[in-house]
Amino acid sequence: MAGTFKFELVSPERILLSEDAEQVIVPGMDGQFTVLAGHAPVISTLRPGVLDAQLAGGRRRVFVRGGFAEVGPEHLTVLTQHMLDLQHIDAEKLASEVASAEQMLAEAKDDAARMVAIEAVERLKELRA
Amino acid sequence: MASLKDMRNRIASVKATRKITKAMQMVAAAKLRRAQDAATAARPYAERMARVLGNVTASVANKSGASPLLVGTGKDQVHLLIVMTAERGLCGGFNTNIARLARQDAIRLLKEGKTVKILTVGRKGYDSLRRDYARQVVDRVDLKGVKQLTFANAEDIAHKVLAMFDAGEFDVATVYFSEFKSVIAQKPTALQLIPATIPEGQASGSLNVYEYEPSEEEILGYLLTRNISTQIFRGLLENAASEQGARMSAMDNATRNAGDMINKLTIRYNRQRQANITKELIEIISGAEAL
Numbered sequence: 001m002a003g004t005f006k007f008e009l010v011s012p013e014r015i016l017l018s019e020d021a022e023q024v025i026v027p028g029m030d031g032q033f034t035v036l037a038g039h040a041p042v043i044s045t046l047r048p049g050v051l052d053a054q055l056a057g058g059r060r061r062v063f064v065r066g067g068f069a070e071v072g073p074e075h076l077t078v079l080t081q082h083m084l085d086l087q088h089i090d091a092e093k094l095a096s097e098v099a100s101a102e103q104m105l106a107e108a109k110d111d112a113a114r115m116v117a118i119e120a121v122e123r124l125k126e127l128r129a
Numbered sequence: 130m131a132s133l134k135d136m137r138n139r140i141a142s143v144k145a146t147r148k149i150t151k152a153m154q155m156v157a158a159a160k161l162r163r164a165q166d167a168a169t170a171a172r173p174y175a176e177r178m179a180r181v182l183g184n185v186t187a188s189v190a191n192k193s194g195a196s197p198l199l200v201g202t203g204k205d206q207v208h209l210l211i212v213m214t215a216e217r218g219l220c221g222g223f224n225t226n227i228a229r230l231a232r233q234d235a236i237r238l239l240k241e242g243k244t245v246k247i248l249t250v251g252r253k254g255y256d257s258l259r260r261d262y263a264r265q266v267v268d269r270v271d272l273k274g275v276k277q278l279t280f281a282n283a284e285d286i287a288h289k290v291l292a293m294f295d296a297g298e299f300d301v302a303t304v305y306f307s308e309f310k311s312v313i314a315q316k317p318t319a320l321q322l323i324p325a326t327i328p329e330g331q332a333s334g335s336l337n338v339y340e341y342e343p344s345e346e347e348i349l350g351y352l353l354t355r356n357i358s359t360q361i362f363r364g365l366l367e368n369a370a371s372e373q374g375a376r377m378s379a380m381d382n383a384t385r386n387a388g389d390m391i392n393k394l395t396i397r398y399n400r401q402r403q404a405n406i407t408k409e410l411i412e413i414i415s416g417a418e419a420l
Contacts, residue, residue, distance in 0.1 A: 010177060012280040012362055014170035030342045043181060044342035045351050068351065070181050077177050081280060 003037040006075040007053055009062065009083065016083060017053075017060070024076055025052040026069050035076050042071040050086070051078065061086040133405070136398045140391060147387035153219070154380035161312065161373035167278065168309065168366040178352070178359050182325075184339060185349050196346075198353040201324035202300045207244040209267075209299035210235060211290065211322070213306040213364055214254030215372040216273050221379035223307060223315065223372055224253040230317040231305045235262060246299055250286060250365070267298075278369055283362030290357060294323060306364035307371035313378050315371035322360055325353060 007021035024035045027049025033042075045068045053060045067080030131139070186199065212231045214224045231254075235245050247262055249255040249269045259266055270286055272278075290302060302323040307315045320326070341348050 008173075008177075010174045012171055012174045012283075012359060013167070015173050028342055041339045042342060043185065043339050043348060045348055068181070068348070070177065079174060079177055079181075081284075 004056060005035070005037040005039075005073075007055070008075070008077045009051070010077065010079050011083060012081060017062070020056045021053050021076070022056070023054040025050075026071075026076070026078070027051065027064070028069070035071055038073050039071050039076075041073070042069075044069050044071070046078070046080070133398065133401060136394065136401065140394045140398060143387055143390050143394065147384055147391065150380045150383040150387060154377055154384060157220075157373045157377040157380060161370060161377055163277075164366070164370040164373050165309070168363075168370050171362065171366055175359050175363050178356060182349075182352050182356055185341075185345060185352060188339070188345060196350050196353055198294070198323055198357070199325050199349070202297075204300045205243070207246060207299040207301070208238050209246045209248060209290070209293065209302040209323075211248045211250065211286070211302060211304045211361075212254040212258060213304060213368050214249070214251040214257075215368070216252050216271070218253060219379065220372055220376035221382075223375035224251075224257065226315075226317045227305050227307055228254055228257040230319060231258065232261065234303070234305075234319065235265070248286075248290070251368075267293075272365075278362075278365050280358065280362055283365055284358045286361050287354075287358035290322070290361075291354065299323075304361065304364050306368045307375075309367045309370040309374060312374045315375055320360065320364070322357060325356060 004020040004022050007017065007019055007024055008015065009017035022036070026033055026035055026044070027047050028044040029047050030044070032049070033044075046064060046066055048065045049063070051062045051064055053062070063084040063086055064078065064080040065082035065084075067078060069079075070077045210231050212227060214227050218224065231247070235247070238245050245262070245265050247258060247266045249258060249266060251270075251272060255266065255269045268289065270289070272282060275282060293299060294302070301321065304320045304322050306318060306320070308318040310316055
């Protein structure tokens with residue numbers, strides 16, 4: 001593995017994570033992609049899914065509900081409005097997230113609804129894992 | 130001349146007032162710290178958003194058919210003024226200043242024959258604008274129960290604005306809020322929201338080198354909608370910090386004034402008391418002399 005890059009996870013309210021990472025798997029709109037150091041610059045929107053980061057200090061998995069990622073050779077910035085850290089999570093929290101996702105599904109229309117459906121399914125998969 | 134008892138009461142009441150304003154000042158100072166922290170914490174998101182938006186815009190802008198959120202509807206007939214103020218008063222000129230700026234613009238626009246619509250956020254702005262512009266105020270948002278502003282608050286407002294925009298109810302949207310310069314300086318600011326004012330791509334060197342997934346247009350559309358919420362959120366946070374700053378300095382002034390007043394009243398009270406004693410002495414002495 002060639003070197004590390006700066007990985008930042010930012011929500012509108014604050015910076016959630018700012019660390020050096022070796023590898024991050026990003027749930028891009030057109031499919032998952034893996035970011036390593038020296039990646040070509042990409043701007044991509046995200047679908048709801050799991051960010052899987054290999055940080056200097058270990059693995060970190062974070063669920064994001066949409067957002068977008070800006071990738072450069074030496075940095076990855078993910079802007080998201082809603083995230084859930086899978087590190088300290090319990091079944092109860094997950095269940096409430098699923099419930100809120102399903103509620104959003106009920107309220108959303110066509111395109112957005114499909115997105116949320118994917119999200120909810122993925123959540124449930126998480127739950128089993 | 131007021132009696133001694135009246136003056137004692139007066140002093141006691143001013144002292145009570147001073148206690149209250151002092152307490153309010155301290156509460157405002159504590160809240161200010163929190164509001165400032167929130168505003169600082171929110172900055173990175175807005176900055177990165179602006180950077181990406183600048184880049185994307187630079188690579189898309191030349192193409193025709195860009196989103197009306199960026200290039201406008203082609204008209205500027207109907208203006209929407211989003212006036213953000215506080216929920217509560219007793220914070221110096223804070224609310225008045227924002228409302229005044231908005232009112233000036235409203236007057237100017239009306240003079241130019243444009244249509245003005247107003248969306249107020251916060252009770253104070255609504256109270257002060259409805260007097261003159263009752264017909265123009267189309268909607269209002271109250272943040273009364275909100276203790277800590279979250280992005281969801283900003284999104285609610287953004288959804289409202291976007292829904293109106295999609296329905297073709299206005300052409301240009303401007304937000305009015307108070308920019309937090311420092312604890313003693315807050316600057317009422319107008320910021321055009323739609324069509325978006327895009328910061329020039331600062332990273333001109335890295336322009337156009339990005340790949341976009343999915344297409345640039347789709348990303349731009351997504352970013353522009355998000356940008357509205359982000360800008361509104363920024364405005365709300367700046368406003369919250371400004372409000373507490375303004376309240377703090379207003380209450381500081383009030384406390385100092387109350388102190389001055391207490392000093393003055395106390396001096397007057399003591400003079401009066403001494404004058405009374407002297408008068409009584411004179412009466413006693415002259416009574417004794419007459420014997």
